[in-house]
Amino acid sequence: MQGYVIGVDLGGTKILTALADLEGEILAKSRLATLADEGQTVVVKRIIESIEQVLKDAEIKRKEVQAIGVGCPGPLNVTEGIIYHAPNLGWKDVNIKELIKNEIDIPVFIENDANAAALGEKWFGAGRNIDNLIYMTVSTGIGGGIIINRKLYHGANDSAGEIGHIVIDPASHSECGCGDVGCWEAIASGTALGRLGKEAVDVGQNSLMEELVDDIDDIDEIDGAIVTKAAAKGDKVAGQILEQVTNYLGIGVANLVNILNPEMIIVGGGVSQAGDMILQPIREVVNQRALKAPAEVVKIVPAQLESEVGVVGAIAKALVEIGRLN
Ligand SMILES: [Zn+2]
Structure with missing residues (x-):
């Protein structure tokens, strides 16, 4: 045809x-x-x-x-x-x-x-031949899409999949754009990574992050990419920040794994470009925290289609x- x-x-x-x-x-x-x-x-x-x-x-x-x-x-x-x-x-x-x-x-x-x-990603990317999956994008925020039995799940009025607003840390003071505090995207997005990097440098912690920005006097330039880059180079402060954020990412993914028992979680967005530096800690947290049966089956993989x-x-x-x- x-x-x-x-x-x-x-x-x-x-x-x-x-x-x-x-x-x-x-x-x-x-x-x-x-x-x-x-x-x-x-x-x-x-x-x-x-x-x-x-x-x-x-x-x-x-x-x-x-x-x-x-x-x-x-x-x-x-x-x-x-x-x-x-x-x-x-x-x-x-x-x-x-x-x-x-x-x-x-x-x-x-x-x-x-x-x-x-x-x-389901039809032309990492999820080909997978019937049940969750796609998540971690960039300035955290967004998602849920595929159940090969179909997108829309919910009652097209609001399903807003995974960025599950509350991961109610004790957090990080405000979310939605008006709540401690939402996943408020504490584990690329924006959150950059904010934590800035805060650390701001209180005088010695970090490579300062040297990685173009203008050493402008710590506002510190973003998620700078934090992951510094962590990759062995910077201790950036490494701790990344550990905190990947722990939160892992907790959220473990929740999704327990609720929907997907075969695959596909992670896209700018932050995911750090690859296994992000994905491996998420897998470890999921193995620790999610129930055994759904944790055993789920594959946590990078997105394939990028931009x-x-x-x-x-x-x-x-x-x-x-x-x-x-
Ligand atoms: Zn929110």
């Missing part, structure tokens, strides 16, 4: 769009600045431009495209196509599905970006919706 799908990864700074055949093979790609500051109409125009660009590059006609999948920031309503709240776009209650469909008459399906990434996970996930969403992946 001939036909194509398009995936759009709508981010706060860039729009990544790709056209793929029904096997998910990418034939053309486009990358445009989102221009979120210029307002919603401009952003929608940019999305349409990016779609037209991949059609042109791949020499495909509109009518040959069966579906468009869009990965976007949430919370959202997948059925209606509404983005309720996206601070990085400055949007509230925007029906992105309608807006795209009005401009280009192709069925549009939207998905929360972390959920789309889970679909991407393309969003757009590949959007393609997977389109292919799932037209019944090509099931």
Whole structure:
């Protein structure tokens, strides 16, 4: 059967769009600045431009495209196509599905970006041939997507998988963007790593982290990447911070393992690029803390799709919706 799908990864700074055949093979790609500051109409125009660009590059006609999948920031309503709240776009209650469909008459399906990434890794990444998995991304925050019996689990109103807001340390003073304290992403994300690094240097602890920033007078430059880099070079202070954060990551993963008994946990996002330095301690904590049966079976692995996970996930969403992946 001939036909194509398009995936759009709508981010706060860039729009990544790709056209793929029904096997998910990418034939053309486009990358445009989102221009979120210029307002919603401009952003929608940019999305349409990016779609037209991949059609042109791949020499495909509109009518040959069966579906468009869009990965976007949430919370959202997948059925209606509404983005309720996206601070990085400055949007509230925007029906992105309608807006795209009005401009280009192709069925549009939207998905929360972390959920789309889970679909991407399930069908085209580390999770191929795995029926039950959790994808988690550890970067500025912690996000996730849950796949049960090969299908994304959406919950009662598309809010499932918000794993960053499980409370790991109620005694913590770290406030979360959601208003609670001690949420997983408040104490174990890349942002948390950077904050702990800054705090340590700020109170005068002697650390390599200071030397690794471009401007030695600007400790605000210390981020998660600097902390992991310093730890990799044997810095003791950074090593302790990393140990604390990977312990929290492990506790959260152990909870997920106990609740859902997944075959695989796929770890993506900037922090996961440190590889086994992050993953091995997580595996150890899971082995110590999770129940024996689910701990024995779960594989904790790095994501495979890296920076393309969003757009590949959007393609997977389109292919799932037209019944090509099931
Ligand atoms: Zn929270």
